Amino acid sequence: MKKANQVKDNPFPYSHTNKRYYTIDHYFQNKYHAKTAKVPLHAGFTCPNRDGTKGRGGCAFCSELGSGDTILAYHDTLQQQYELGLARMRSKWPDCIGIAYFQSFTNTYAPLDTLKKLYDPFFERSDVAGVCIATRADCLDDEMIAYFAEKAQHKEVWIELGLQSIHDQTMDRLNRGHSSQIVFDVIERLKPTPVKTCVHLINSLPGETEEMMLETVQKMADIHPDAIKIHMLHVIQNSALGRLYNSHPFPLMSEKEYVDLVVKQLELLPQDMIIERLTGDALKEELIAPAWTLKKTIVLNDIDKRMVELDTYQGKCYKA
Numbered sequence: 001m002k003k004a005n006q007v008k009d010n011p012f013p014y015s016h017t018n019k020r021y022y023t024i025d026h027y028f029q030n031k032y033h034a035k036t037a038k039v040p041l042h043a044g045f046t047c048p049n050r051d052g053t054k055g056r057g058g059c060a061f062c063s064e065l066g067s068g069d070t071i072l073a074y075h076d077t078l079q080q081q082y083e084l085g086l087a088r089m090r091s092k093w094p095d096c097i098g099i100a101y102f103q104s105f106t107n108t109y110a111p112l113d114t115l116k117k118l119y120d121p122f123f124e125r126s127d128v129a130g131v132c133i134a135t136r137a138d139c140l141d142d143e144m145i146a147y148f149a150e151k152a153q154h155k156e157v158w159i160e161l162g163l164q165s166i167h168d169q170t171m172d173r174l175n176r177g178h179s180s181q182i183v184f185d186v187i188e189r190l191k192p193t194p195v196k197t198c199v200h201l202i203n204s205l206p207g208e209t210e211e212m213m214l215e216t217v218q219k220m221a222d223i224h225p226d227a228i229k230i231h232m233l234h235v236i237q238n239s240a241l242g243r244l245y246n247s248h249p250f251p252l253m254s255e256k257e258y259v260d261l262v263v264k265q266l267e268l269l270p271q272d273m274i275i276e277r278l279t280g281d282a283l284k285e286e287l288i289a290p291a292w293t294l295k296k297t298i299v300l301n302d303i304d305k306r307m308v309e310l311d312t313y314q315g316k317c318y319k320a
Contacts, residue, residue: 012313014271020307021266021314024227024276028097031156035093038101038132039085041078043118045105047136049177054138059162060174060240061202061233063286078118082128099130099156108135112143123151130156132198137161137186138178149193157195160229161186164202166216174205175240187225198227198276203261204253205233206241210261217265220273221318227274230265232258232299234282235289242288255292259302263312271315278303 014022016029028036049055076084086098100122108115122128131151140159148157165171166180183199190197199220203213220228233252235245244250253261262278269275279299287294307313 010313011311012271014314018304020304020312021275021278022271022273024274027274032097032129034095034097036097036099036129037089037093038099038103039082039089040101040103041081041085042104043078043102043107045107045109047106047109048139049175050105054177055175057175057240059164059176060244061164061205061235062239063236064238079121082122097129098127099132099158100128101132101134103134106136106139107133108139108144112147115144116147119151123155128155130158132158132160134160134162136178137163137183140186142189145189145193145195148195149190152194152196158198158227159186159190159195160198160200161225162200163216164200165205165208165212166219167208167212170205170208170212173207184219184223187223196227197225198229198274199225200229200231202231202233203258206244206250213261214264214268217268221269224270224273227276228269229277229280230262230275231277231280232290232293234280234287234293236282236286237288238286245288252290255290255295255299255302259299259306262303263306263310266307266314267312267317269314270318270320271313273314275314 010018010020012020012022014026016026017023019026025036028034047058050058082098082100086096089096089098102118119131119133122131133148148159151157161183162176163180163183164174164176168180171180187197187199201216201220217228217230233241235252236242266275279293279296281296282293284294293299
């Protein structure tokens with residue numbers, strides 16, 4: 001995006017609003033010239049650290065629904081889920097374009113023939129702009145990558161990988177069940193293909209310092225996935241971390257601490273890395289802490305205000 005399209009006084013080149021970072025909305029506006037939204041879907045998968053292959057209970061921070069808590073019509077067919085989800089989006093944005101977002105659990109945890117039966121109908125739909133698949137890096141083999149790469153020549157394909165932190169001692173405690181290096185390796189394997197990659201990070205994981213969280217983001221700057229999602233830790237009911245917190249509460253970042261950290265993290269990232277999220281969603285009735293994360297708009301506005309106060313922007317401290 002040329003600077004001529006920037007909002008006045010915004011020094012950041014990849015923006016058509018007041019944002020000083022490269023939002024996914026800006027990316028979609030320039031690609032599709034319309035409001036574009038991901039429609040979350042549940043395809044009936046589980047995870048290898050839930051079914052006993054690598055462990056039980058799943059990642060300690062994950063909900064019983066595999067982070068798919070906002071999915072409508074959870075037990076309906078995928079096509080019905082998509083139609084209902086898109087209708088909800090269009091109640092807000094009547095001309096919204098949809099992307100099929102396979103969100104809950106590990107969406108490549110099955111043989112390739114099974115995956116094709118699930119994904120091919122969405123690749124074939126002319127009214128689906130793209131397909132986004134959330135999965136684990138240890139559940140993507142070469143045949144799957146080749147399949148998604150071929151599909152990505154005709155329709156946008158995203159692979160979302162849960163990293164959360166590069167610090168394996170943290171993630172071992174949280175039962176991720178694989179090393180960080182596996183995530184780095186998969187990103188490198190996907191780079192020669194047209195498939196786009198997005199990595200999930202979580203701030204304020206138990207035992208992590210600000211320095212550790214900045215190290216995680218610096219590593220993302222180095223390996224450069226196409227996009228990144230940054231979340232504050234949600235401690236939720238019916239999760240291993242929720243049970244731990246209820247019995248032995250551990251410190252969590254305040255909203256101000258989180259805002260200040262996110263601004264520092266954005267400064268480290270290259271300007272052309274898409275920022276899909278800077279805060280996450282949790283159901284009010286499931287959230288134990290921190291309560292301030294429910295005020296999503298306020299958090300995002302405070303990040304914007306802080307960046308203006310500091311006259312900073314994404315990539316200000318980035319070094320290739």
